[in-house]
Amino acid sequence: MADLPLPESPRRGWFAPGWRNRLIASRPFQRWAARFPLTRSHVRNEGSAIFDLVAGFATSQALRALIELRVLHLLRDEPLTAGDAAARLSLPPRRAEVLLRAGVAMGLLRLRRGRFVTAARGAALLGVPGLEDMIRHHDVLYRDLSDPTAFFRGDTEPELASFWPYVFGAGGDVSPEDSARYSRLMADSQGLVAEDTLSQVDLSGIRCLMDVGGGTGVFLSHVARRAPDLELMLFDLPPVLEAARESLSRQGLSQRVALHPGSFKTDSLPGGADAISLVRVLYDHDDSQVADLLSKVHAALPSGGRLIVSEPMTGGDRPHVAGDVYFALYCMAMRTGRARSGAEIGALMGAADFVKIRPGRAHRPFVTSTITAHRL
């Protein structure tokens, strides 16, 4: 049996992890378990799960090609043969066929009588606001992860942060095109986050809500539709609020949302709101910045005031792929903050003197999770 480089296990005997892991890694055991009726379907499933881990990067890159070439759009209404699709996509026919078949294998396309057409999963993907742009911008993260060992050692200079210029204080030498690209991506992807936040958080009893780091006001525009009597305040960096002003005016919401330009790094937060939301804000910042921001939020709220935090979170002692792989690595590439578990965010809230700290019921942790708290 091959010797696994495992640390000495403190547990001994039949269930000691070292013993179990050595057994499972042994080829004779694997061959036996693959044949034994009570274990063979489990072995097949595990093999398939391991293969998905091994091949995940190839799947993601095929997905990016399908999106960049707009294959799902091309085949949404019109089934095409590989040859016709190749001509429309300006791809060599054999290569087009490989891509189309990959799309079928991924459940995004269907193949019927020699013609490819977009499947229900592909159509659903097209309907998710901002998801195509989100997939496209993964070119940056993909480059940043190209030497994963160096990445985890902290020996690389990821370029992802420069894609999101606001993190280092919007403005700077960011081109208007880049600025528009990130604002659009952030605003588009906010739709789902806003929906999921509002399905988890009860706004009843709130008179005035201030969204801090609220970007161009997408979350507040969802709140405005949901709660027509709520007063709304938006706090963000001055250049971001310029974009918010235009966007809110287009939606006829200029009168409902009061704009408060400022930086929570250098300024205190304005008073007047009895609830403050932080949507996808904390994970961009390190613990000391978050502690500082939460104490500013505490100071800005009246007694009984409410804090609402919504962002993708890690799974804590139950790690999951969305939080502990995708968002954890994403935030690490950003370098300024980190993905946190609900318990970690709750502890930071507690340290800032918030009470009644309650997690919401997140049904799509890959979109967002929520935690609410109160000021005494």
Ligand SMILES: CC(C)=CCC/C(C)=C/CC/C(C)=C/C=C/C(C)=C/C=C/C=C(C)/C=C/C=C(C)/C=C/C=C(C)/C=C/CC(C)(C)O
């Ligand atoms: C009608 C017939 C014939 C059949 C019906 C069959 C049927 C019922 C099909 C159902 C189809 C359907 C409606 C599916 C809906 C699917 C949905 C809504 C899927 C949503 C998926 C959302 C995803 C995958 C979201 C991903 C979000 C990502 C990756 C967000 C990333 C955000 C980042 C990186 C933010 C960065 C910000 C920063 C920089 C860290 O601050």
Ligand SMILES: C[S@@+](CC[C@H](N)C(=O)[O-])C[C@H]1O[C@@H](n2cnc3c(N)ncnc32)[C@H](O)[C@@H]1O
């Ligand atoms: C990840 S975006 C989230 C935007 C919006 N809440 C959403 O979920 O789409 C973070 C937001 O925090 C804002 N922000 C970053 N640093 C800030 C600061 N020092 N003061 C105020 N806002 C800041 C950014 O401008 C940006 O709008």
